[in-house]
């Protein structure tokens with residue numbers, strides 16, 4: 001286990017390999033002095049930095065500086081939350097979560113010619129986007145898929161069938177199917193959903209959807225997709241039970257079957273991760289609040305090796 005950048009507070013690390021190097025795209029935590037609440041108002045981030053390294057276990061971590069800030073996003077309201085970057089045809093696309101001027105979370109996209117930025121944001125959010133925590137998966141056939149969503153402060157409960165509810169948000173009952181993360185194929189130009197976002201359904205061991213009351217297994221936020229030995233692994237945070245869990249399927253659309261816990265609770269309320277293969281090993285990037293003395297809104301990036309059993313199950317990181 002290794003802390004990656006002890007000099008500043010960075011969270012939600014999305015790790016990607018570009019041009020033989022690992023690039024990490026985190027949220028940039030700061031102390032905004034806003035009291036902690038269930039909407040996450042205390043996570044009032046204003047910019048992103050990118051980091052790179054070529055040896056995950058011992059290499060020097062380079063901070064390439066600010067790559068995007070709310071000041072440079074035309075539609076910005078507040079709170080620059082989790083992001084992720086995908087490369088296509090030599091261009092880099094940064095997908096981010098941000099509240100618009102009406103305090104509604106949308107997904108934005110910003111473009112650069114280099115993985116280390118700077119990135120220029122499109123003038124408007126991705127059409128039809130909502131909620132938080134975008135992550136982009138490139139399949140071996142060259143198709144790109146975006147996964148997103150988060151409940152509570154992430155506002156996913158305000159939508160059904162991709163439409164905003166007039167009530168302002170409701171949750172299914174505890175014995176009803178849980179709210180699902182969303183996913184869609186991306187358009188060829190990477191700037192739009194190529195299809196209406198769909199539910200990513202997570203089933204239990206009996207083939208039934210996880211229930212809203214199953215708080216140790218149901219989706220909360222922090223989507224991530226990776227492929228291991230031909231299977232699709234969708235992993236996520238359970239939020240208020242503080243676990244990173246995973247589910248496995250045969251297609252990027254699912255359905256997925258719940259398989260277990262990747263990461264036990266860390267210090268701090270949130271938990272968030274990414275999984276990447278580099279130089280023949282798999283790694284789990286995540287965060288905790290140990291260096292800030294437990295302040296939930298001041299998190300630090302960490303990395304540890306991720307190991308699989310021969311049957312493809314993941315060994316829980318304790």
Ligand code: FUB
Pocket residue numbers: 011012027043081082097132133150221222270271272
């Ligand atoms: O960093 C702000 C939010 O906290 C992220 O978007 C969530 O996933 C949680 O880590």
